[in-house]
Amino acid sequence: MRYISTRGQAPALNFEDVLLAGLATDGGLYVPENLPRFTQEEIASWAGLPYHELAFRVMRPFVTGSIPDADFKKILEETYGVFSHNAVAPLRQLNGNEWVLELFHGPTLAFKDFALQLLGRLLDYVLEKRGERVVIVGATSGDTGSAAIEGCKHCENVDIFILHPHNRVSEVQRRQMTTIFGENIHNIAIEGNFDDCQEMVKASFADQSFLKGTRLVAVNSINWARIMAQIVYYFHAALQLGGPARSVSFSVPTGNFGDIFAGYLARNMGLPINQLIVATNRNDILHRFMSGNQYVKETLHATLSPSMDIMVSSNFERLLFDLHGRNGAAIAGLMDNFKQGGGFSVEQERWTEARKLFDSLAVDDAQTCETIAEVFEQTGELLDPHTAIGVKAARECRRSLDIPMVILGTAHPVKFPDAVEKAGVGKALELPVHLADLFERDERCTVLPNDLKAVQAFVSQHGNRGKPL
Numbered sequence: 001m002r003y004i005s006t007r008g009q010a011p012a013l014n015f016e017d018v019l020l021a022g023l024a025t026d027g028g029l030y031v032p033e034n035l036p037r038f039t040q041e042e043i044a045s046w047a048g049l050p051y052h053e054l055a056f057r058v059m060r061p062f063v064t065g066s067i068p069d070a071d072f073k074k075i076l077e078e079t080y081g082v083f084s085h086n087a088v089a090p091l092r093q094l095n096g097n098e099w100v101l102e103l104f105h106g107p108t109l110a111f112k113d114f115a116l117q118l119l120g121r122l123l124d125y126v127l128e129k130r131g132e133r134v135v136i137v138g139a140t141s142g143d144t145g146s147a148a149i150e151g152c153k154h155c156e157n158v159d160i161f162i163l164h165p166h167n168r169v170s171e172v173q174r175r176q177m178t179t180i181f182g183e184n185i186h187n188i189a190i191e192g193n194f195d196d197c198q199e200m201v202k203a204s205f206a207d208q209s210f211l212k213g214t215r216l217v218a219v220n221s222i223n224w225a226r227i228m229a230q231i232v233y234y235f236h237a238a239l240q241l242g243g244p245a246r247s248v249s250f251s252v253p254t255g256n257f258g259d260i261f262a263g264y265l266a267r268n269m270g271l272p273i274n275q276l277i278v279a280t281n282r283n284d285i286l287h288r289f290m291s292g293n294q295y296v297k298e299t300l301h302a303t304l305s306p307s308m309d310i311m312v313s314s315n316f317e318r319l320l321f322d323l324h325g326r327n328g329a330a331i332a333g334l335m336d337n338f339k340q341g342g343g344f345s346v347e348q349e350r351w352t353e354a355r356k357l358f359d360s361l362a363v364d365d366a367q368t369c370e371t372i373a374e375v376f377e378q379t380g381e382l383l384d385p386h387t388a389i390g391v392k393a394a395r396e397c398r399r400s401l402d403i404p405m406v407i408l409g410t411a412h413p414v415k416f417p418d419a420v421e422k423a424g425v426g427k428a429l430e431l432p433v434h435l436a437d438l439f440e441r442d443e444r445c446t447v448l449p450n451d452l453k454a455v456q457a458f459v460s461q462h463g464n465r466g467k468p469l
């Protein structure tokens, strides 16, 4: 399998090299040159497989040529063996034909564990084979950071730097990152917002001189391996609900467009998906595109769903690439214009094509709380604010009541006590045993100004197990 850049100018890579990358050298994102497509019979034959075996079948074509089957199987068994629920991603029925896919049974209680537990193991495997060390610089609005640290903390050949927006993640999220110690683990609180953090990561890929020759790797969803692992649970959910004989729809709480893009790929790989709903919070650039063909930046607001406080949505570029017939030059033009503050709309037929599959809704904080309260009253289920946004959007945008609707349950409510309290459900939240003393643990974190040079200087000072590179 080869991977090409959405901007058409970077060299094509194999899986191993794409894993050890982030942005392509032309600033684009890597996508498979040819997406594998499964037959309905093949997909049907996977019903009832344990999660790790399904994962092997779905992801195998993407790693072929880089990781032998036996090694990949072993890595997957270990990866999904750490999840606390036997089903790994259980489906919980809310009512009739409405389901929540619980993606929060991994070590850090958010869907990011599905990909980052795997990514850490893949990095270990590949780096040991190559005898190479790398530096990771990642940006988080709260969940990617802890999942990446948890996934990579034991990696011998990795130093990891996670940038989060100072005072703009929940206390549980912050502590999940800052209480994990290791000479290769570094938390940096940036005096800015998530987009600032993400922009620093992207700028670091463009000019890596501060790393003095050490390779830079991404843990954000700009790294193809993140998206690849997230495709699997769409198959897993659909197979439990009668797929592929029956189609299924999904509502996806969205920020960086990674999770929902994985659903779009699952559909292109042969899984019958009827509708994909883009569910945003007040930071609604993706909803404004889907509803009115306008992709224009606005001010980023802090909300009760902080993990989705994102305006510049990385993976949207991957969708645009397909919508533009995989014309890299066209995407480079759109993205340059966007970077300069321009914003854009796309030709009407491209937008109409996107709208055949995608619907969208922006949900504000008040509606988020109302939905948490409503679902709790109806079912006794306590939703986290991000999942609540998915439920609200599913209920507003659903095209057919006969088609099962799956809402991705992207995080555990215990991570967001403020939202739960504001919803007024009066249910006490309890951290799971492995995090029970989270509030008593010491924290380690460096606050830095919103300044690329300051961050890069910090990385080069500490990038070799706490010592200078």
Ligand SMILES: Cc1ncc(COP(=O)(O)O)c(C=O)c1O
Residues within 6 Å of the ligand: 110, 111, 142, 143, 144, 221, 253, 254, 255, 256, 257, 258, 259, 260, 307, 308, 386, 387, 410, 411
């Ligand atoms: C809990 C939660 N829900 C939803 C999202 C949105 O996912 P994506 O950025 O892949 O759209 C994120 C992070 O981005 C998240 O942490």
Ligand SMILES: N[C@@H](CCOP(=O)(O)O)C(=O)O
Residues within 6 Å of the ligand: 139, 140, 141, 142, 143, 144, 145, 219, 220, 221, 222, 255, 256, 258, 307, 308, 314
């Ligand atoms: N919501 C994310 C933001 C980063 O997105 P990613 O999927 O590109 O890593 C977070 O919680 O950190």
